[in-house]
Amino acid sequence: MxxxxxxxxxxxxxxxxxxxxxxxxxxxxxxxxxxxxxxxxxxxxxxxxxxxxxxxxxQIGPTPAARLVARAWLDPDFEQLALTDPMAASREVGVDWMEPTGFGTPSDFVAFKILADTPTLHHVIVCALCSCYPRPILGNSPEWYRTPNYRRRLVRWPRQVLAEFGLYLSDDIEVRVEDSNQKHRFMVMPMRPEGTDGWSEDQLAEIITRDCLIGVALPKPGVTTNVITDTRPAIHGAD
Structure with missing residues (x-):
């Protein structure tokens, strides 16, 4: 009515x-x-x-994680550190997973892994059971990450869900869904986009948004956390 x-x-x-x-x-x-x-x-x-x-x-947010990825793009030695000892790499950008209690928390102080994208492999993270998320370095998870709609559908139809975020990947790129759980947390390291030659760490970090670090978006010059990306609603059937 x-x-x-x-x-x-x-x-x-x-x-x-x-x-x-x-x-x-x-x-x-x-x-x-x-x-x-x-x-x-x-x-x-x-x-x-x-x-x-x-x-x-x-007050925790994704800025340190963005800086971590930007530094890895510029420094191959740091990239190797990020992929082999992500806890140590986190400390290099000011994030100690043991803080502020000195021993971490049951939901945060866990095995942490950074997933590096390649030209033929794209990662995206989810927690199919609940909403496990690398909070010490990404902050609190977005509301959509915690919804049953995202959690259940991403593991079954990842390309369709990514398309609803506006991310369309070609068929020759494998989409790998990493499912967080009680003991494991993941973060995506996307590839450095074209058109960023000569950029500083600050300039690169600005385009590495939270959604890029989850894997539902790719970093692009001109697209920052201040830009609302165009998304397609999950509508099925005839328009």
Whole structure:
């Protein structure tokens, strides 16, 4: 049913007013609150420590990961380090997976691997079970990464899902889907695009977006995190 507007009417349809999202608390949020308060009560950590850790986690973003890839494009020795000891390479760009607790967290301090694309191989990451993601170096995962639609369909129809992001790969390029799990996290190292000869590390890092590091986009000159990429909706059937 449509919303009919009558000229001159001063009535307000309260039934159609959008309710604030805070009214809807998920079961997971209730569990988190209960568990957090219990841990504070038992002395496992203080409310202040929880606040500091939360602020630390929220400020993490993909910039260090972009710098890591840009440096690898410019320095073959660093690229080798990134592929053989990604934890050490992470520290070189200011990310210590052990921080801020000194021992990491159960969901983050895990085996980490950087997947290098080639002219005949393209990687894309997913967590088919839930939403495992390399948060210490990429920050919090985007909402679409956590949706059942992405998780279930990418492992079955990766080319179709990538096309919905606007990424069309030729048939001679193998698409390899890496499934994160409880103990493994992945990040994609895309190939350096043409048209970037002579670019500095800063210039290169700017075009390596979060989506490139997940594998649903390719870095291109002129496309940065400030540009909204054109995506095609996942609509099936006749238009």
């Amino acid at each position: 449509g919303h009919h507007h009558h000229d001159g009417a001063d009535e307000h349809d309260h039934d159609r007013t959008v309710k604030p999202m805070v009214d809807e608390v998920t079961d997971f949020e209730v569990l988190e609150i209960a568990l957090r308060e219990l841990c504070i009560e038992k002395g496992l950590f203080t409310a202040e420590e929880h606040r500091r850790f939360t602020e630390f986690a929220e």
